[in-house]
Amino acid sequence: MRQNTNIRFIRRRLAFFIVALFLSGLTVLPAESELRFGLGLVPADSTVGAWLRTLLEAYIDMRSDAPFLLYGYDWLAFAHFVLAALFIGPWRDPVRNRWVLEFGLGACIAIFPFAFIAGAVRGIPFWWQLVDCSFGVVGFAVLWPCYRRVQQLEADSLTRKTTVHETPLVPLAR
Structure with missing residues (x-):
């Protein structure tokens, strides 16, 4: 019973983590429209507004002067997608894919x-x-409890194996 509870817990958290990584990768692609949207949310004369304006201007300049550099954004998105796929392993078999x-x-x-x-x-x-x-903090907060549950699953598995192997063999009566 505890094993099923741990596996459900791990899978729910990893599903969230996988989706978050994937969506994070998707947000890389429409950077210009996202920067424009962000500028609409904050006062233009604020620290955040000034920074977003700087980012948007640099993005527009890069797009017109050196559009090939935007290929780096594509690869950043791809890396997020690949990392999201990597976590399917522990979602399927947490103990085997603890690494x-x-x-x-x-x-x-x-x-x-x-x-x-x-x-x-x-x-x-x-x-x-x-x-x-903050991405590291959130990621750690999601993954650490999963890791601890995997350790519990491993310990439970070893206990079951030890119990089975340490049972003395009794010859069958003829």
Whole structure:
């Protein structure tokens, strides 16, 4: 019973994670319209509004001066789709594919140094680096409980195997 509860818990959370990764990849593609939409939500003279305006202007300039650079956006979307597909493994068999959860947790942690180092080098505002880091926080919050449940499933499986193997063999009476 506990095994089924753990598997349902893991699958629900991973389904959310897979869909979130996929949708995150989709949002890369209409970047210009999303920036315009975001500008309509915040005051133009605010810090966020000024940053979104800077991003939109740079995007438009890049689209007209070097459209081939937008290919990087396409690859970013593709990476999200591939990563989403990767998590189908632990959704199907959490114990066997525990390594995918470990990979995901490691990636969530690695977001922090990457965002702070690359953000500083590229001149990204610190508050925006924190927004980027929030993806690691949310991802970790989703994956860590799954990982703990997988550990429980493994422990339960080992207990069952040990119990079966340690039962003394009694010869059948003839």
